[in-house]
Each structure stands twice: as structure tokens, then as C-alpha cells.
Amino acid sequence: MRLHARGVALVSSLGVLLAAGGTTVGSAQESHIDGVTGHAAAGKKVYRRYCILCHGPDGDGTGENAMWIDPKPRDFTLAVFKCRSTPTGTLPTDEDLLNAMSRGFVTTNMPPWLPLSRQNRADVVAYIKTFSPKWKTRTAGTPIAIPPEPALTIESILHGRELFQKMECWKCHGAKGHGDGPSAATLTDNKDLPIRPYDFSSGSRFKCGVTNRDLYKIFMTGLDGTPMPSFADDIKPAEGWDLVHFLRTLQPLSTPELATWNAWLATHAQELKPIGPPGSGQ
Amino acid sequence: MSRWFPQAVRGARSSWWVSAAVTVVSLSVALALSGGRSKAYTAYSLAVHKTKAIPAFARKYGLPCSACHTAWPELNAFGQAFRDRGYQLGNDRDSPIWQNPSYIPVTFRITPNWHREGATKQRLDAVPGVAGPPFVSGTVTQSGFDLSGMDLWTAGTIYKDISFVLLPSSDNTGAFHFESAFVRFDNLGHNRWLNLKAGKFELDNLVSEKRFLFLSGQGGIYQAYHFLPGGDMNDFGMGDNQLGAELSGHSENSYTRYGVAVLSSTDGAVNLPANQGYDTYFTVSQAIDAGKLGVERVGAYGYFGRRPTYFQTDSGVPIPGTGTGNKPFYRIGVAGDFFFGDFELLPLYMHASDDKYLATSTPANATLPAGAQNAVWNASFLEAHYYVSPQLVFTGRFETVRMSQQAVSGTPGDLGNVDAYSGGVRWYPIMFSRAGLSWHTEVSAVRTRGAAFPTGDVWTSSVFTGLDFDF
Numbered sequence: 001m002r003l004h005a006r007g008v009a010l011v012s013s014l015g016v017l018l019a020a021g022g023t024t025v026g027s028a029q030e031s032h033i034d035g036v037t038g039h040a041a042a043g044k045k046v047y048r049r050y051c052i053l054c055h056g057p058d059g060d061g062t063g064e065n066a067m068w069i070d071p072k073p074r075d076f077t078l079a080v081f082k083c084r085s086t087p088t089g090t091l092p093t094d095e096d097l098l099n100a101m102s103r104g105f106v107t108t109n110m111p112p113w114l115p116l117s118r119q120n121r122a123d124v125v126a127y128i129k130t131f132s133p134k135w136k137t138r139t140a141g142t143p144i145a146i147p148p149e150p151a152l153t154i155e156s157i158l159h160g161r162e163l164f165q166k167m168e169c170w171k172c173h174g175a176k177g178h179g180d181g182p183s184a185a186t187l188t189d190n191k192d193l194p195i196r197p198y199d200f201s202s203g204s205r206f207k208c209g210v211t212n213r214d215l216y217k218i219f220m221t222g223l224d225g226t227p228m229p230s231f232a233d234d235i236k237p238a239e240g241w242d243l244v245h246f247l248r249t250l251q252p253l254s255t256p257e258l259a260t261w262n263a264w265l266a267t268h269a270q271e272l273k274p275i276g277p278p279g280s281g282q
Numbered sequence: 283m284s285r286w287f288p289q290a291v292r293g294a295r296s297s298w299w300v301s302a303a304v305t306v307v308s309l310s311v312a313l314a315l316s317g318g319r320s321k322a323y324t325a326y327s328l329a330v331h332k333t334k335a336i337p338a339f340a341r342k343y344g345l346p347c348s349a350c351h352t353a354w355p356e357l358n359a360f361g362q363a364f365r366d367r368g369y370q371l372g373n374d375r376d377s378p379i380w381q382n383p384s385y386i387p388v389t390f391r392i393t394p395n396w397h398r399e400g401a402t403k404q405r406l407d408a409v410p411g412v413a414g415p416p417f418v419s420g421t422v423t424q425s426g427f428d429l430s431g432m433d434l435w436t437a438g439t440i441y442k443d444i445s446f447v448l449l450p451s452s453d454n455t456g457a458f459h460f461e462s463a464f465v466r467f468d469n470l471g472h473n474r475w476l477n478l479k480a481g482k483f484e485l486d487n488l489v490s491e492k493r494f495l496f497l498s499g500q501g502g503i504y505q506a507y508h509f510l511p512g513g514d515m516n517d518f519g520m521g522d523n524q525l526g527a528e529l530s531g532h533s534e535n536s537y538t539r540y541g542v543a544v545l546s547s548t549d550g551a552v553n554l555p556a557n558q559g560y561d562t563y564f565t566v567s568q569a570i571d572a573g574k575l576g577v578e579r580v581g582a583y584g585y586f587g588r589r590p591t592y593f594q595t596d597s598g599v600p601i602p603g604t605g606t607g608n609k610p611f612y613r614i615g616v617a618g619d620f621f622f623g624d625f626e627l628l629p630l631y632m633h634a635s636d637d638k639y640l641a642t643s644t645p646a647n648a649t650l651p652a653g654a655q656n657a658v659w660n661a662s663f664l665e666a667h668y669y670v671s672p673q674l675v676f677t678g679r680f681e682t683v684r685m686s687q688q689a690v691s692g693t694p695g696d697l698g699n700v701d702a703y704s705g706g707v708r709w710y711p712i713m714f715s716r717a718g719l720s721w722h723t724e725v726s727a728v729r730t731r732g733a734a735f736p737t738g739d740v741w742t743s744s745v746f747t748g749l750d751f752d753f
Contacts, residue, residue: 036573049672050360053346064714065344104373109344111371114535115359117571203374 029135031094031125036118038094043127046120054109059131069109072193079132080190082223083208088230090141091134097125099209106205144220147237149212152245152256154264160246163235165275172197172227175275177250182277190225197228200250215244339364342387342438343371347718352626353667353675353708354718354752355493359569359577363536368445368468368477369437377442387438393722395748398425399499402741403734419735429454430497430748433461443468447483460552462523475531475540482525482550486541486565488581488617489628491521495667495677498746501704501726505681506632506661511689512698512733514657515643516589516611516636517549517556524550526560537569537577547587547608557605561587567617576621584614592645607646609637628665634658641689653691660684663702673710677724679703699731708750717753722746 031038047055056063059076066073074081083100084092092100098121104112113121129135150156164170172187174180177200189195204210208218220240222230235243248257265272339350347354350361357365370376400423408416431454437447444467451461464481468474484492491504507521526545532538547559567581590605615632639646641657663681670676681702685695706724713719727743734740 042574049348050346054344069344104371106374108373109375111343111345111364111373113360115363115537115577117359117573117577119571119573120576205374 029126029130031097031122031129033094033098033118033122033125036122038119038122038124038126040123040126040130042119043123043125046116046124047127050113050116051124059128065109071108071189071195072191073110075191076128076131078190078225079134080225082225083218084141084221084224085143085217086141086221087144087232088222088224091138093140093143094122094125096140097128098122101125103209105207107202107207144217144232145237146213146216146220147241149216149241149244150238152260154260156242156245157249157257157261157264158246159239160242160244161275163239163243164246165273167231167234170275173200177201177247187227189227195226200247201252204251204253212241212244212248215247216240219243339369339387339437342385343375347713348672353495353669353672354710354720356495356667357490357493359536362539363532366477366530366532366536366539367474368443368466369439370443370445370468376439387436389435389752390432391435391750391752392432393430393497393748393750394427395430395497395722395746396425396427397499397744397746397748398423400424400741400743403738404740405735417735425745430750432456440465447481473531474534477530477532478527479530480527482523482552483528484523485520485543485563485585486528486530486539487520487583488565488567488579488619489630489665492523494665495675495708496679496704496706496724496726497722497748497750498704498706498724498726498744500702500728500742500744501679501706501724501746502744504630504663505683505700505702505728506630506663509634509659509661509683509700511636511641511657511659511685513643513689514636514641515591516640518561518585518587518589518611518613519549520585520613520632522550524561524563525552528563537571537579538567539581540564540566545587547589554603557590557603557608559588559590559605559608561585569619572621575623578621579619580616581618582614582616584612586610586612589640591639592647607639609639609646611636611640624669626667626669628663628667630663632661634661636689638689651690654689655687655691657685657689658687660686673713675708676706677708678705694732697732700728702726702728706746718751720750722748722750 029040048057052063053065054063054069054073055061055076056066056073061073061075063073079091081092081096081100084090084096086092086096098118101121101124102112102114104110170181171183172179172181174184174197179197179199179202181197184197187195187197198206206215206218207223208214218228220230220232220237222228222232231240231243245257248255249261251258339345350357350364352358364371400421402421403419404422405414405417406420406422407414408418432452434450434452435447436449437445439445444465446465447462449460449462450458452458460482462482462484464479464483466477466479468477470476470478484490487507489504491507494504496502504521508519510516524543524545525548526543528541528543530539530541532540541564543563545561545563546554547561548554548556563583563585565581565583567579569577569579572578588608588610591607591609592605593600593602594604594606595601611634613632613634615630617630618628620627620629636657638644638650638654638656642651642654644650644654661681661683663679665679666677668676679702681700683698683700685698688695688697704724704726706722708723709721710718711721724746725744726746727741730740730742732739
């Protein structure tokens with residue numbers, strides 16, 4: 001009995017030492033965002049308070065509530081992130097992670113954590129980076145260059161519409177952008193979980209922001225870990241803005257893009273070719 | 283929340299420390315025995331989580347309780363923002379259509395406890411059972427196991443930007459009343475600065491008495507929020523929920539907040555018992571991001587009300603709702619909520635005045651006593667919390683109330699002055715996103731000047747330990 005007790009004590013002590021060692025390694029991780037340095041050790045406390053129930057103690061997205069949540073919480077151990085300013089396949093910048101945390105993810109359980117202090121959020125960014133070894137062996141990607149947005153014209157919108165057809169965006173997002181394309185029901189993410197394409201009629205916000213620049217970044221960097229690819233190699237940078245202008249017309253908002261589109265449509269509707277597979281008549 | 287222990291209760295006469303020891307041992311054994319759960323269950327509950335005031339929200343969103351609470355039930359900056367948005371996270375999952383149809387946003391809170399109440403220098407019959415005089419001065423103590431009142435919270439969204447709260451609350455005998463009941467409309471005109479709620483609700487006090495970390499008989503209220511000079515007929519308490527409508531607004535992160543309310547002058551009582559006058563309350567606060575220290579907030583508030591001094595009568599009996607001869611009173615002040623890492627300080631200052639008719643309980647159509655004047659006083663407190671972890675918090679508070687002008691000139695200047703001390707610890711041993719349990723222990727004492735028999739100061743005290751659970 002006494003031996004057993006000693007054995008338990010020894011194992012426990014080793015466990016404490018290992019845990020302490022792990023903490024030390026994790027504590028060395030930092031984030032750097034606009035003059036604010038985040039520290040993993042401090043971030044761990046914040047993470048345990050706010051994040052652990054969904055993302056789990058090991059950051060693998062298997063927190064206590066994960067089973068009830070759809071879409072599932074991010075698995076930080078994979079170091080794969082949707083919302084980045086960096087090219088597909090690269091790690092996001094610290095600021096990308098902080099922005100995602102501050103903004104939250106619309107139509108998911110991830111709320112905007114803006115009320116937390118910037119230091120708190122920077123600390124959590126540093127701690128999140130301790131969950132994957134990728135952060136020790138690789139550096140964050142270089143943010144893509146985004147050209148200035150050109151003036152809005154109907155030609156830009158029409159060209160964006162052509163790209164929507166040519167790049168087969170409609171296959172997932174549907175001809176009207178309602179997220180109901182012919183492939184929509186079959187899509188899965190990098191963990192083989194079902195995933196739905198974005199429904200442009202659902203509101204003003206995208207998962208990765210609300211501005212035209214945010215929208216531009218989404219399809220030029222892709223949403224890693226999802227079927228949404230990067231189109232950086234398929235369309236010219238300037239064409240990206242044409243696609244932005246067209247996609248804005250799919251939203252139920254009073255945007256300049258929609259006003260321009262509707263004005264043109266009033267007299268030219270018959271000139272439009274349907275979006276979708278040839279002969280679909282959509 | 284209800285007033286948990288409005289008065290001392292009759293209790294067992296056994297030695298209180300024996301009872302306390304039995305409670306401690308029993309709880310420890312219970313916790314030890316309950317430890318044999320699955321790895322995930324135990325690791326999560328003992329290492330991380332904490333409860334929240336409304337687990338119904340935790341169940342709805344799957345967020346940890348500590349996301350909204352520094353220590354349940356006190357709100358943190360994120361919880362404040364959630365509340366300011368009308369119980370919405372703002373991720374387009376707030377509408378009830380996103381919930382499992384079987385989900386019912388209800389939570390229960392009650393605190394089985396043991397407590398001891400004491401009061402020094404009380405007037406007692408010299409011979410028990412034989413009505414005095416003669417009287418003697420003595421100490422009265424009561425102790426025993428007890429229950430708190432019970433809260434039956436239900437709150438949630440009715441539709442996007444429309445939310446509700448309904449809080450039937452009982453005293454410890456099970457007699458219910460509606461502590462809160464309101465509907466709230468948010469983002470009027472798609473503007474976060476315009477939110478309206480109507481019903482019965484807590485005043486938007488920067489330092490909330492409904493969400494604070496004290497439960498004992500003496501420490502379970504803020505003296506500043508409830509103090510009234512002796513002989514004052516006013517019934518107002520800043521800590522009491524009020525009936526009315528409130529317009530409020532906030533910045534995106536709720537660092538900047540304001541609220542303006544119009545309230546029935548009944549101190550929250552239903553059925554228009556006093557009159558149909560209206561009070562007004564305003565509050566404004568600003569928080570700043572202080573980097574590693576945390577989010578710091580300062581604010582100001584003012585409550586301006588009137589109360590009737592006499593009623594129309596029938597055969598000499600006052601007719602409810604016919605109060606008239608309204609006389610004014612006000613409460614104004616500043617407050618703060620400052621973090622220094624895991625250490626939190628909550629200071630508050632209040633300047634208060636009651637009209638001389640209220641302060642001397644004189645009907646406005648009657649002659650004032652000689653020397654009558656407005657009663658004026660100042661109150662303040664400093665409360666401190668130290669969060670050892672999200673599951674363990676130490677608390678302390680010092681309060682003071684000082685009369686600066688008595689209602690009748692010539693009255694001793696310090697009559698009624700109050701000094702109050704409270705300290706405690708809350709440990710959340712078992713906590714989930716769906717329920718929680720806190721072991722709350724607290725000691726408090728209050729000294730009231732000039733209230734003793736035959737003369738001198740009265741000390742009242744409480745010792746409290748209880749299991750505060752929320753499901």
C-alpha cells in the first residue's frame with residue numbers, strides 16, 4: 001500500500017515536472033502586433049477562461065462543447081486557418097489571428113472578442129501558436145499585395161460575373177450566390193466534416209471581414225482547410241476587384257454595386273447569359 | 283436576484299464552529315467521492331471552468347461561464363458587451379431559430395447554507411418573558427443551517443434584437459415575487475446607441491449589487507445603495523430593481539456606455555402602491571484598454587426621485603396609489619472598476635440627500651418639526667477581488683456612510699453613521715458550461731453609530747458558509 005502510494009507520488013511528480021517543462025516551452029512563444037507583444041504564458045490563462053470549452057485544453061478543437069457545435073471549433077494543432085492575408089498554404093500573420101479573434105466568425109459559435117483588451121488577445125495569439133510545431137519550424141507567409149480598388153463600373157461588375165461563371169464559383173455558391181450550387185451538398189473540410197458554401201444572401205458579413213478588401217483577400221488567398229481555393233494563380237490582381245464588385249450585387253444590401261447593377265439590369269436584362277452549366281437556363 | 287438574507291433567522295443553538303467543521307468535512311468527503319468520473323469530466327471541471335449567473339446562456343452558446351464572468355455572477359468586459367447587445371453575441375446565431383427546439387433557457391439558483399448572525403447592545407427584557415422595563419443591554423446571536431431564496435431565471439432572445447428576462451424569485455420560505463421581468467429591443471434603426479427595454483430591471487449601476495460576490499446577512503448588500511437616515515420615510519434603494527423604461531447605448535466593444543431611465547416612483551413595487559410619479563436615472567461610463575493591467579472603467583450616475591408624504595384616506599386609512607405631497611431626493615456619484623492583472627478594485631462614492639419632509643416623515647400638509655432640514659450624507663466603498671484562478675476568488679470590502687447634515691438640527695452629527703467590513707472566498711470546485719457549484723464562505727460586520735441600547739454603537743455581524751449552485 002505504501003509502495004503504491006510512493007509510486008503514485010513519483011508518477012505525479014514526474015507529471016508535474018513534464019507539465020512545467022511543457023509550460024516553459026510554450027511560454028517562449030510570442031506574438032507581435034502593432035507594438036504589442038503577446039506572451040503565451042499569459043495567453044494560456046486567457047485561453048483557459050474564454051476558449052477552452054470549444055477549442056479544448058490541447059487546442060485540437062475537441063472542447064467540452066465541441067460536440068454540440070456546428071461548424072466545429074478550429075483545430076489549432078493543424079495550424080490551418082481560413083482567414084489570412086497570406087498566400088494559401090502558408091501560416092497567417094499574428095495580426096490575421098488577432099483580427100479573426102476580434103471579429104468572430106459569422107454564422108458560427110465564435111463570437112467577436114473585441115471587448116477583451118488588445119494585450120489579452122495578443123497573448124492568446126501567442127498561446128494558440130504553441131499548439132502546433134509548425135510555428136517553430138516555419139514563419140508566417142508574406143501578406144499578398146492588394147492593388148487599389150478601381151472605380152466601380154458596370155463593366156467591372158459584368159466582368160466579375162463572367163469570372164463567377166468561368167471559375168465555376170456557381171458550382172458551390174449557386175447561380176444566385178445562395179450557397180446552393182450542385183456541389184454544395186457534397187463539400188467537406190480538411191477533417192472530412194460537412195461544410196456549407198457561403199450564402200451571399202445571408203447578410204452583410206463574410207467569415208473573414210466586411211469590407212471589399214476582406215472579400216478580395218478571401219478568394220485571392222483561399223480559405224485553407226475548406227474547399228474554397230485561392231484564385232491568385234487563375235485571375236489577375238485587377239480582375240479580383242471585378243469579382244468583388246459582382247459578388248456585392250448578390251448581397252441584400254444597399255450597396256453602390258447593387259445600385260449600379262440594378263440600373264443596368266433594368267434595360268439590359270435580356271442580354272445576360274445564364275450562370276451555371278451550359279443550357280441550365282438559370 | 284432576490285435579497286438573500288433580509289433578516290436573521292432562528293437557528294440551532296449548537297456551537298457554530300462544530301457545525302462549520304461538520305460542513306467542511308462533509309463537503310470535502312463529497313467532493314472526494316465525486317472525483318471518480320471520466321478523465322475529461324474531472325480535468326475540465328476541476329482545472330478550468332466556473333459557473334455563470336445564467337447557465338442557460340452557456341448552454342445556448344457553448345461558451346465557458348468564465349467567458350462572461352470574472353467570477354460568477356460578476357460580469358467581465360465580454361459579459362457586459364453580451365448584456366449590452368441584448369443577450370446576443372453578434373455572430374448571427376442569436377435568434378432562437380438556431381436552438382434545439384427542446385432548449386429551454388431556464389436556470390435555478392439557491393444556496394443551502396449555514397450562518398450565524400449577531401448583534402451587540404440590543405434592548406432586552408431584564409427577565410426573559412417578562413415585558414420590560416426594566417431593560418438590559420445584551421448581545422443576540424442566532425445560528426444554524428438555512429436556505430437562501432431561490433432564483434428561477436429565464437432569459438434569451440425572442441427574435442433577432444429582441445430579448446427578454448423573466449426572474450421569479452422567492453424568499454427562503456418559497457414566497458415568490460417578480461424580481462425582474464422586461465423585454466428589450468436592441469439596435470433600433472440599426473444603431474447600437476439606441477436600445478430600449480421596459481419592465482422591471484436592475485438599475486444600470488456600474489457596480490452591480492445583483493451580480494456581486496457577497497451573500498451574508500450583513501455583507502450581502504451595499505450599505506451605500508440602501509442607507510436611509512433614522513426616521514426617514516423614503517423607501518428608495520439603488521440596489522432595488524425598478525419598474526420603468528430604459529434607453530441605453532454602447533460602443534461596439536461596450537467600452538463606452540450610457541443609460542437613461544424613467545421609473546415609477548414605487549421602488550419597484552407592483553400595483554402602484556405609492557403614487558404615479560416618475561423618477562429618472564442616468565448613468566454613463568467609459569472604459570479604456572490598459573494593456574497588461576486589463577480593461578479599466580470609470581463612470582458617473584445620478585438618480586432623481588420624489589416620494590409622496592401623505593395619502594388620501596378612507597376612514598383614516600390610506601388609499602393605495604393616492605400618494606401626494608411629493609418631496610424630492612437624489613443620489614449622485616462616481617464609481618470605477620479597475621483591474622491590475624488578477625486584482626480588481628471597485629470603488630464607489632455617493633452623495634445623497636432627502637428632502638426634510640421625507641427625512642422627518644412629515645406629511646407635506648403638516649408642520650415640520652422645529653429644526654427640520656434636508657438630510658444629507660455621503661457614502662463610499664472600496665471592494666477588492668483577487669482571482670487566484672477562474673475557480674478561486676478572494677473578496678474584501680470596506681464601506682462607510684457619513685451623515686453630513688442630520689434631518690433635525692441638534693441631532694448628534696454621527697448618529698446613524700455606518701462602517702462595514704466584509705471578507706470572503708468563493709471556490710468553484712465543480713463547474714461546467716451547463717451548471718456550477720460554488721462553495722462560498724464570508725464574514726462581515728457592520729458598526730452603526732448611536733444605535734445601541736442604551737447608548738453607543740451597535741455591531742452586527744454575519745458568518746456564512748454555503749453551497750451556491752446554479753443549474
